Amino acid sequence: MSYSVKETFTSGTSSGSAVAPPAPAALAAKVRTVAPSMTRSMQRVAEAVAGDPAGCAALTVTGLAERTGTSEATVVRTARLLGYPGYRDLRLALAAAAAQQEAGQAPSVTADIAVDDPVADVIVKLARDEQQALADTAAxxxxxxxxxxxxxxxxxxxxxxxxxxxxxxxxxxxxxxxxxxxxxxxxxxxxxxxxxxxxxxxxxxxxxxxxxxxxxxxxxxxxxxxxxxxxxxxxxxxxxxxxxxxxxxxxxxxxxxxxxxxxxxxxxxxxxxxxxxxxxxxxxxxxxxxxxxxxxxxxxxxxxxxxxxxxxxx
CATH class of the missing domain: 3.40.50.10490 (Glucose-6-phosphate isomerase like protein; domain 1)
Structure with a gap:
């Protein structure tokens, strides 16, 4: 039997072989998937790295903790919950994600559907949300x-x-x-x-x-x-x-x-x-x-x- 995802999320690695961390392109998707089940302090860290990968990649674990108003331990726990063995690995992924953003490969963020949105806008917003859901799930x-x-x-x-x-x-x-x-x-x-x-x-x-x-x-x-x-x-x-x-x-x-x-x-x-x-x-x-x-x-x-x-x- 292969390892269970529940082991990955509790320990960061499987009890058998090491679990590959998510690719840089999948980092934002991973944050969106896992963030709702995090503590509020861990959510602040996750939101920071997803929103500004370049800025966070330049920070030490202490610097990111100060920026998010959390502790170094919280930063490390967040990195592991996102699938990285430690903060160093997360930082490398952030640098790679920032490079992809510069190259125009980052997914677009859409606005929520409003009550007074015209039908044409609803079509566009729903289509983008569906595309993003497919991309996030695939990743x-x-x-x-x-x-x-x-x-x-x-x-x-x-x-x-x-x-x-x-x-x-x-x-x-x-x-x-x-x-x-x-x-x-x-x-x-x-x-x-x-x-x-x-x-x-x-x-x-x-x-x-x-x-x-x-x-x-x-x-x-x-x-x-x-x-x-x-x-x-x-x-x-x-x-x-x-x-x-x-x-x-x-x-x-x-x-x-x-x-x-x-x-x-x-x-x-x-x-x-x-x-x-x-x-x-x-x-x-x-x-x-x-x-x-x-x-x-x-x-x-x-x-x-x-x-x-x-x-x-x-």
Missing amino acids: GIDPVQLEAAVAAMATARRIDVYGIGASNLVGQDLVQKLLRIGSIAHAPVDPHLAVTNAVQLRAGDVAIAITHSGRTVDVIEPLRVAFDHGATTIAITGRPDGPISQYADHVLTTSTGRESELRPAAMSSRTGQLLVVDCLFIGVAQRTYERAAPALSASYEALAHRHSPRPTRG
């Missing part, structure tokens, strides 16, 4: 975790997907894709049914939980039951340090998205979740191609036949 997905999750799903006897509200809709999207390539998959809407389904899972089965907050009890409970019964468990969440990770063999992190009054968390997190489930589906389809291709063709044929004109009686 934050751990390929090792994704590969391990795909491997488990490709050989699974059965796959259960748990989610509530908007997350359940994302789960339904994944399930209908998996069914079309011959996988046995379920996404129960009722949380009680999710738990009773989870009781039936065993080693060789897979359970996937989708929760932006990482704290949704109705999603955590069936995943815990599946975990206790030996199934391989996967969490798709915007809060990899949340309670859901305690019962996840593999954690896939999504972007937290830009929330606002008119764009709540359920809406801002959906884009990243859909990217992750699409990555899972494509990975499974690749690994099971000999089975998946004929199954997909059969489903296309069945749908085409359903929509073809029916013969009429003379």
